[in-house]
Amino acid sequence: MDIMYGAVIITAMGRNQILVENYKGIIEYTQEKIRLQTKTCQVTIQGKRLIVEYYTNEEMKITGYIQGIIYGS
Amino acid sequence: MLIDKLKFLQGYVKIKLSGYAPERFLNLCSNHNILIWNLEYEEDNYVFCISVRGLKQLKPILKKTRTTFVILERTGLPFLMRRYRKRKLFFAGIVLCCGLLYGMSLFVWKIEINGNLHETDSNILKFLEENKVYHGLPKSKINCEEIEEELRAGFGDIIWASAKLEGTMLIIDVQENLATNQQAKEQEGTDSGPSDLVADKEAVIYSILTRQGTPYVEKGSKVQPGDLLVEGKNPVYNDSEEIASYQYCVSDADILGITEYQYEDRFSMWYDEKVFTGKESGAWGIRLFSTQVKLPHFFRKFTDYDTITDEYDIKIGETFYLPLAFTKETSKEYRTERKQYTKKEAEQAAKAKLDQFCEELAQKGVQIMENNVMIITDGKSCTASGAIKVIEPIGIRKGTVLTDIPQEGQMEHGSDGEDN
Numbered sequence: 392m393d394i395m396y397g398a399v400i401i402t403a404m405g406r407n408q409i410l411v412e413n414y415k416g417i418i419e420y421t422q423e424k425i426r427l428q429t430k431t432c433q434v435t436i437q438g439k440r441l442i443v444e445y446y447t448n449e450e451m452k453i454t455g456y457i458q459g460i461i462y463g464s
Numbered sequence: 465m466l467i468d469k470l471k472f473l474q475g476y477v478k479i480k481l482s483g484y485a486p487e488r489f490l491n492l493c494s495n496h497n498i499l500i501w502n503l504e505y506e507e508d509n510y511v512f513c514i515s516v517r518g519l520k521q522l523k524p525i526l527k528k529t530r531t532t533f534v535i536l537e538r539t540g541l542p543f544l545m546r547r548y549r550k551r552k553l554f555f556a557g558i559v560l561c562c563g564l565l566y567g568m569s570l571f572v573w574k575i576e577i578n579g580n581l582h583e584t585d586s587n588i589l590k591f592l593e594e595n596k597v598y599h600g601l602p603k604s605k606i607n608c609e610e611i612e613e614e615l616r617a618g619f620g621d622i623i624w625a626s627a628k629l630e631g632t633m634l635i636i637d638v639q640e641n642l643a644t645n646q647q648a649k650e651q652e653g654t655d656s657g658p659s660d661l662v663a664d665k666e667a668v669i670y671s672i673l674t675r676q677g678t679p680y681v682e683k684g685s686k687v688q689p690g691d692l693l694v695e696g697k698n699p700v701y702n703d704s705e706e707i708a709s710y711q712y713c714v715s716d717a718d719i720l721g722i723t724e725y726q727y728e729d730r731f732s733m734w735y736d737e738k739v740f741t742g743k744e745s746g747a748w749g750i751r752l753f754s755t756q757v758k759l760p761h762f763f764r765k766f767t768d769y770d771t772i773t774d775e776y777d778i779k780i781g782e783t784f785y786l787p788l789a790f791t792k793e794t795s796k797e798y799r800t801e802r803k804q805y806t807k808k809e810a811e812q813a814a815k816a817k818l819d820q821f822c823e824e825l826a827q828k829g830v831q832i833m834e835n836n837v838m839i840i841t842d843g844k845s846c847t848a849s850g851a852i853k854v855i856e857p858i859g860i861r862k863g864t865v866l867t868d869i870p871q872e873g874q875m876e877h878g879s880d881g882e883d884n
Contacts, residue, residue: 415491418487420486443504446501448494448497
């Protein structure tokens, strides 16, 4: 099991659930876009009716209608 | 699922956050290890759930991010308890009730006995009490096998017993031996040695049929108590027609004799009759464990009354009896009236009694020949007296006295004088 230390882990289950681990914080959160800051880059999740089911400092779960996961810096 | 229950136990709130930089707020929350969930974004506000503990830690974060919140919902055990904080006794009562019920179920409160015909229930219950099995006994102290053995040993009649515990009931089934009594009587006669039949009462012989033994009486002979009817001794003749020796046997014969039964019955023409006035008074009571509490009768007390007590056991389901019972006592008042039989009524009553006597005799196998009973009524009393002539079997068993004929050259065996 090799974990790339520092990199963000995104687990997508179908089109409706995303599990994100290893991030620093939330930059922006609306119903259509969630922007997260990780150690190395930024992650944008686009979709409709996005809800955060839970949010801790280790992992968070996003549910809704996912349209895209974009990596930016 | 389990986590949901935990969340409920600890209590959480649903709050609406509004302010300048809600994202910073979320980041700060997670840094402080405060869990939030069900986060939604609704027109510039965040709506989410947070635990009560977390809520308390929010104050510094709020200040930093310059946000405020409004509580929308409160869910959880702590809120429930606060709502009922003035109802503590109610919940304590529920707990106490459950505890009592459980405690009650550890004892035996009802003993039921099935299958006994000759022995009364109270006899068996008394016997059990002597052996330390009683109402209110803890279930752990009951040893069913021991009870079964004790019952079998204590009562000669009981050949099979079974004890089982159901709920708070001890059910005991017994099986009595119905055949022994009869068999014992029949065996009595055949065990012993040779026997005679002697008369047990004064009679005139009506018929005699001998199967074993030597008859000493014939039809028409009068016998007195103690007279020999059939001897269990058969003489054996030798060539010169002399008695050589005796052969002993158990006499067996059907002897019918004519005897008389004296019948006398007398009763007074005046009698007391209970007339119920119809007035009743009831009293309720409660029996707990062994103590009884009774409410007093509401109506005034009567001078003469009959009391009927009903007991209603309280039980849950079929077998879970509780040591609690309701008792209802009903008192019915009556008046005693002095009445007199008319001549006809008295005669009828006397005849009825006589008929019953005759029927009892007939059931015993006795045949009635003549009925010479006269019923006389005078002003004060009614008398029925007379003799009833019957034909009935007579003869009781008596052991034969053994003798031997002394022969020339032979010694006499030890014998008592015997009537020949």
